[in-house]
Amino acid sequence: MNTVAKLLAVGALAIVSAACGAGQAGVEGQEPGLAREVTIEVENQNFNDARIYLVEFGRRTRLGTVPGNSTRVLRFHSVPQQVRFRIDFIGGSEFTTTGIEVSPGDELVLTVTAAAHRLRLRG
16 A cells, blocks of 8 residues: 655655555565665756755765756665755755655655745744
């Protein structure tokens, strides 16, 4: 059974997570290394290129760069845990999403809106 969770972060991002039963370990004919893989499709509606980082356990790992007005699929390996994503606009601002629970085999969708680079957090 698929589960869907939706999370809005900073008013500019939507992350949708669908757990895939086929991505679980122990599926016949599947390579063990693929069972831990999580994919994230990043749709960058912004004109600025964006570097995407995975933030887990307090450390940041670069997943890749998504040029402005384009979509890319990035992959990373994970155990069941809560992660965040940091979006770093080249030559501009940056921000980090709120946490989302991920499990091996999840497929995530991250949409970066056109106005995301203008957000400023005040505290």
